Amino acid sequence: MRINLVLELLDAPGQLVKVLEPISTVGVNLVTIIHKRDYKNDDGRVPVQLTLEGEQEDLKNVVNKFEELGFTIIEMDGVIKKEKITTILFGHIVDQDLRDTMDRINALEGVVIVAFDIKLNGEEKSTALINIEADVGKKQTVFNRIAEIAKEKELLVINEV
Known part of the structure; x- marks a missing residue:
């Protein structure tokens, strides 16, 4: 199963690495990642698009981990959150x-x-x-x-x- 996410991350060193950690911990595959640093918003945040692949329960666990870590999920599978x-x-x-x-x-x-x-x-x-x-x-x-x-x-x- 695949899931497409758009997260907002603070444009600061180490933020992208923090996003990758839960993906590897849960055992989900990262298919694509697009880090759009040219699209910084007023709060100094940038969108990061992820496509993840794995079992449905593992994908749910990654999304929950992102939320626990305080990452804002602004879009999930094309649905604005x-x-x-x-x-x-x-x-x-x-x-x-x-x-x-x-x-x-x-x-x-x-x-x-x-x-x-x-x-x-x-x-x-x-x-x-x-x-x-x-x-x-x-x-x-x-x-x-x-x-x-x-x-x-x-x-x-x-x-x-």
Whole structure:
């Protein structure tokens, strides 16, 4: 049996070797690997395409090991597993407990903030650009949570289209 995966790895020395270790440990064959360093995203991550061959249970074990090691699987056999969501908050973000805002978004199952960039303007209102990675199908849930937080904290929200 074969499985095609696309992982996102930090573009740093040793990351590719860390991906190969579970493959050899479980006894699955690596058929192809494409490491696309020219396609680095805003978080410094690059896609790595893998084609693996082995018994169904062994392939499942490799996928589970990747997840345990914290590797993001963004595609499996052509099915998108993760989607990127970008939103902007405007207002007194820091004064309204920034940590609470982040924790409440991250509390959603299958959702994690991968980047939170804030631009401060002294005592004036600030702007935050939030990049979120979520399981497929969670986008509306994320937008609903952000809208709820923004309403409570009197922040303006600009969601992606």
